[in-house]
Amino acid sequence: MKKNTKALLCAGVVVVALAMPGLAAASVYHASTDTNADVLDYLENDKRSARTNAIADEQKQLIHDAYEMRKNLRDPLDPTKNVPVALEGDELFYDQRNGDFYATGQVNITSLDAQRFQTDEVKGNIQNTEVNVPGKGHMVQMTPGQAKIVMDGYKIQYNYGKKTGSMENVSGKIDHEYIKGKRIEMYPDKIIVYDGTMTKCSAINPDYHTSASKIEVYPGDKMICYNLKFWLGHVPVYSTKKRTFRLDKDDDQMDLPKVGYSNDDGWWISKDFRYGLAKNLYIDSDVKYTGKHGFRSHAELVHNNMLGTFKILYGYYESSNNKWVKKYPSFTYSKSIPLGDLPFTLGLSYERGRWYQSNKNSLHTYYGISLSHKTIDLGGNHKLDLSTNYSVTKESYNHSSISGFGFVALLRRDVDKHGSYYIRYSYSQTNSLNSVFDYDLDSYSRKLSSGFSYKINDHDRVLLGTSVNMHTYHMEDMDLYWFHEFHCLQLISRYRIKRHQINVTLQFNPW
Numbered sequence: 001m002k003k004n005t006k007a008l009l010c011a012g013v014v015v016v017a018l019a020m021p022g023l024a025a026a027s028v029y030h031a032s033t034d035t036n037a038d039v040l041d042y043l044e045n046d047k048r049s050a051r052t053n054a055i056a057d058e059q060k061q062l063i064h065d066a067y068e069m070r071k072n073l074r075d076p077l078d079p080t081k082n083v084p085v086a087l088e089g090d091e092l093f094y095d096q097r098n099g100d101f102y103a104t105g106q107v108n109i110t111s112l113d114a115q116r117f118q119t120d121e122v123k124g125n126i127q128n129t130e131v132n133v134p135g136k137g138h139m140v141q142m143t144p145g146q147a148k149i150v151m152d153g154y155k156i157q158y159n160y161g162k163k164t165g166s167m168e169n170v171s172g173k174i175d176h177e178y179i180k181g182k183r184i185e186m187y188p189d190k191i192i193v194y195d196g197t198m199t200k201c202s203a204i205n206p207d208y209h210t211s212a213s214k215i216e217v218y219p220g221d222k223m224i225c226y227n228l229k230f231w232l233g234h235v236p237v238y239s240t241k242k243r244t245f246r247l248d249k250d251d252d253q254m255d256l257p258k259v260g261y262s263n264d265d266g267w268w269i270s271k272d273f274r275y276g277l278a279k280n281l282y283i284d285s286d287v288k289y290t291g292k293h294g295f296r297s298h299a300e301l302v303h304n305n306m307l308g309t310f311k312i313l314y315g316y317y318e319s320s321n322n323k324w325v326k327k328y329p330s331f332t333y334s335k336s337i338p339l340g341d342l343p344f345t346l347g348l349s350y351e352r353g354r355w356y357q358s359n360k361n362s363l364h365t366y367y368g369i370s371l372s373h374k375t376i377d378l379g380g381n382h383k384l385d386l387s388t389n390y391s392v393t394k395e396s397y398n399h400s401s402i403s404g405f406g407f408v409a410l411l412r413r414d415v416d417k418h419g420s421y422y423i424r425y426s427y428s429q430t431n432s433l434n435s436v437f438d439y440d441l442d443s444y445s446r447k448l449s450s451g452f453s454y455k456i457n458d459h460d461r462v463l464l465g466t467s468v469n470m471h472t473y474h475m476e477d478m479d480l481y482w483f484h485e486f487h488c489l490q491l492i493s494r495y496r497i498k499r500h501q502i503n504v505t506l507q508f509n510p511w
Contacts, residue, residue, distance in 0.1 A: 032320040032494060032503060034442070034477045035465030036449040039412060039422040043453055043461070044483065051509075052176050055142070056150060062140050066114040077112075085111045089122075099127030114142040131158045131165075139172075147175050153184070163188045178202060191217040200509065201488040208232050208256060208488070208508055245276070260505040264322035266291030280304045288316075296324065308335030313353065319440040322503075326356040330364070343374035347389075357437050362397030364437070378411075385410040391429070395436040404429030421452040425470075446470035459485045485509065 029045050031038040069086060077084075087094075090105020102123045109117040109131075117131070118138040124131040133156040141149035151172030158165030164187055171180045181196035192214065199209035213227040223245045230238040257271045270288035277283065285299040298315025314329040330353025337346040347370035355364040370389035378384055385408070392403040406429060412422040425448050432441040451465035463481040468474065478497040483490070494503040 031481070033465060033479060034321055034496075035451060035467045035479050036422070036424050036426075037451050037463055037465035037479060037481065039410060039424060040420055040451065040453050040463060043420060043455075055148065058140055059142050059148065059150065062110070062114055062116050062142050065110055065116075066112055066142075069110070069112050073112075085109060094126075099125045101126060114144070116140045129159055129162070132156070137167075149174050151179075158186070176200060178206070189218065193217070203488060205233075206488065256508040258505055258507040260503065262322055262503040263501040265293060265318075293324070298327070308333055308348070317439075323439050324357065325437055325439040328354050328356065330354065345372045345374070346370070347372065355437055355439075357439065360397055360436055362395045362436055365392075365394040367392045380413070381415070382411065382413045385412075393430055393435065397436050400436065402430050402434055418455045419453065421450070423450045424448070442467075442476070444469040444471055444476070 027048070029041055029048065031041055069084065073084070087101065087103065087107075087109050089103030089107040092101070092103045092107075094101045100123075104121050107117075107119050107122050109122070116139070118140075119133050119136065121135055122131060122133050122137070133154075136152060136154050137156045139149060139151045139153070141147065149172065151167075151170060151174065153167030153170040153172075155168045156165070166186065167184045169182065170184050170193075171178075173179070177198045177200060179193070179196060179198050181193040183194040184196075185192045185194075193212075194214055195211075196215050197209045197211045198215075199206040201207050201209070209231050210225075211229045211231065212225040215226075216224040218224075225243050225245070226241070228240050228243050229236045257269060259267070259269045261267050268288060268290040270286060273283075273285045273287070275283045275285075281301075281303050283299060283301055285297065287295075287297045289295050296316040296318065298313065298317055300314075301312040303310045309332075311332045312329055313327045313332065316324055316326050318324050330351055333348070333350040335348045337348070338344075339346055347368075349366070349368040349370075351364065351366040353364060355362050368389060368391040370387055372387035373385070376384040376386070388405065388407045390403075390405050392401065394401045406427050408424065408426045410422065410424045412420065414420045427446050428442070429445065430441060431445050432438040432443045435441060446469070447467055448470050449465065449467040451463060453461060453463040455461045461483040463483075465477075465479045465481070466475060467477045469476050476498065480495045480497060482493045484493075485491075488509050490507055490509050492505045492507075496502070
């Protein structure tokens with residue numbers, strides 16, 4: 001029997017390959033704008049991505065320690081054996097004859113593939129690949145290709161050879177979700193959480209969470225929730241006996257509801273849903289109720305493959321200037337094609353379907369082809385984007401056909417970590433004056449838009465956007481945006497200065 005404070009054991013201790021993606025993929029922000037403020041959407045989306053993928057100091061330290069272990073190995077790794085593990089403790093006992101080990105004090109078990117287990121007391125057997133913790137244990141995992149985990153649990157039993165085990169009274173973070181559960185069972189092909197909750201809100205008492213009596217996770221495939229409930233604070237607002245979520249690249253989403261106000265719609269509430277039907281086939285829907293128009297919802301059947309994106313659309317759609325059109329139904333197709341080694345991308349788009357707006361009913365047909373140049377780096381953080389397109393729009397309502405070329409030249413720059421600006425000049429043959437439908441169109445063809453964003457602090461950012469009619473040199477729009485973060489809430493407001501209109505959206509933080 002050996003007693004030591006540190007040992008390097010050629011066995012993979014506590015290798016828990018959990019894979020529990022969140023209920024919602026990180027939400028992507030799209031600005032509602034007439035001033036092309038969406039050019040700077042990447043500022044908001046980069047921030048959300050950074051928040052989503054942020055890791056704690058102990059996770060960074062684990063990555064560093066695993067690298068140092070690999071660098072100091074004496075012999076090459078044997079792929080047929082478990083990865084080496086460093087076992088540290090104030091008191092460490094290891095029996096080389098039968099593989100039993102026992103450690104107390106500040107125990108750290110760190111594996112070469114970036115997994116760490118910490119506790120005050122642990123016992124197990126290297127030969128049988130077993131670990132047992134009678135009290136509390138803390139686990140950190142940063143293994144490439146597996147879930148990022150920071151988790152506490154009690155009465156832990158784990159067999160790292162068979163990859164089976166269990167924990168009780170679990171709490172922590174798995175990937176982007178804060179979780180709690182009375183018990184977790186781990187198997188080679190699945191994970192089961194009993195009486196569990198999940199949320200992206202980091203508060204001790206989260207503003208919102210999802211609960212289920214049983215959650216079965218099949219990594220890379222699906223997640224099945226039984227007796228699922230969605231809670232706002234302590235109030236249940238949605239429940240179902242059973243729901244299955246897809247965990248492939250077309251993740252099912254359970255986005256949180258949004259509320260807001262605009263002059264045109266009044267007070268409103270909306271909820272997005274995604275239902276996976278098969279791989280690369282799903283239904284997207286937006287259920288929205290407005291104070292002035294009642295329900296204005298839509299649904300889309302979406303199929304993605306190597307040929308492009310195909311959609312069937314049905315319902316009400318709202319443009320950035322709060323103009324509504326009903327599609328019943330409409331078919332769309334889109335495809336982006338990189339042109340080999342050339343710095344160009346070819347874009348194809350098509351739509352055909354029945355449109356209705358203001359007592360005008362028409363079979364709407366659109367063809368479009370575009371050519372975009374790869375972003376040009378001008379130095380000094382200046383980026384230049386150039387594109388041109390040709391489109392044809394036909395309407396059965398008045399047998400009209402509008403066709404012609406268009407172009408966009410966009411210059412943008414990140415001045416520093418606080419400020420960014422853009423200048424955009426464009427021409428479009430189609431506008432609201434020569435079209436049957438006033439939907440997602442300006443009333444003029446030549447447009448100069450510009451804007452500036454300034455980050456005041458970690459919780460506040462403002463953006464001012466303007467657009468000028470280059471036929472009359474008259475400023476058509478000036479929009480002021482304010483992004484403000486509360487605890488687990490985000491407020492996005494837009495004041496349309498020239499029109500004296502306000503749009504406000506309040507949502508739970510989408511990360």
